[in-house]
Amino acid sequence: MSTYTEDLRAVTTQRLIEMKQRGEKIAMLTAYDYSMASIIDKAGMDVILVGDSASNVMAGNSTTLPVTLDQMIWYTQAVRKAVKRALVVADLPFGSYQGNSKEAVHSAIRMMKETGCDAIKIEGGLEIKESIQRILSAGIPIMGHLGLTPQSINKFGTYAVRAREAEEAEKLLEDAQLLNDLGCFGIVLEKIPADLAKRVTEQVHIPTIGIGAGRHTDGQVLVMHDMLGINTEFSPRFLRRYAELHDEIKNSVAHYIKDVKNCDFPNEKESY
Numbered sequence: 001m002s003t004y005t006e007d008l009r010a011v012t013t014q015r016l017i018e019m020k021q022r023g024e025k026i027a028m029l030t031a032y033d034y035s036m037a038s039i040i041d042k043a044g045m046d047v048i049l050v051g052d053s054a055s056n057v058m059a060g061n062s063t064t065l066p067v068t069l070d071q072m073i074w075y076t077q078a079v080r081k082a083v084k085r086a087l088v089v090a091d092l093p094f095g096s097y098q099g100n101s102k103e104a105v106h107s108a109i110r111m112m113k114e115t116g117c118d119a120i121k122i123e124g125g126l127e128i129k130e131s132i133q134r135i136l137s138a139g140i141p142i143m144g145h146l147g148l149t150p151q152s153i154n155k156f157g158t159y160a161v162r163a164r165e166a167e168e169a170e171k172l173l174e175d176a177q178l179l180n181d182l183g184c185f186g187i188v189l190e191k192i193p194a195d196l197a198k199r200v201t202e203q204v205h206i207p208t209i210g211i212g213a214g215r216h217t218d219g220q221v222l223v224m225h226d227m228l229g230i231n232t233e234f235s236p237r238f239l240r241r242y243a244e245l246h247d248e249i250k251n252s253v254a255h256y257i258k259d260v261k262n263c264d265f266p267n268e269k270e271s272y
């Protein structure tokens, strides 16, 4: 299977909501560059997320915090140029929207204007209510993100599963309802118990997209480098690897080095 769908119509936020309504699962994957985004789009992905996980997998940082708005704009511009069908969602990075709602709308407008992406994603619920309202009133679609929100890792102190306790689960249900009522078009639910993700999914009208949130969400998202086995240092229980590209690439590169050293490459046919 090299392409999942023959349907070449562009995916919109409205179509995602319709997919939830008819029970069709939504597939979402991250991308950060033109070449990979082009392949992922051609395979039939519904949503391509230019995640701030770029900070980890592209820039080698241990958290998502260091990546800047300018850098996220640069990654998103590259992805946008490649994608014809999928909905392109870009993360607003840490520090670009938490300060106040004016800064938040300014960052969101820059992201939309300078990249041509379709929507932005931000982390949090009630704490960022005013920013969500202002961004939405500027006509910018928002995907929310609840549960394990990596931009708050220093507050949590751990990447463990969130909302196992009743109080935090209750707050998450309230936040999800708030994002729904404010007019967000979807919510990423990261690393929360499957039962809680099911309750959220049944409660809200907008699609939920899970990562480590079990099978009952309306869709799933993974980080491309993890699911393709490029990054082998990260193997949480929720991750399914669909390829082992780390080994494949390493072997290919070692083969090329051998051919160069042995004067096997280039041969006559490869020369002018």
Ligand code: KIV
Residues within 6 Å of the ligand: 030, 049, 050, 051, 052, 053, 054, 091, 188, 211, 221, 222, 223
């Ligand atoms: O940045 C990212 O890749 C994300 C996904 C893990 C949802 O936010």
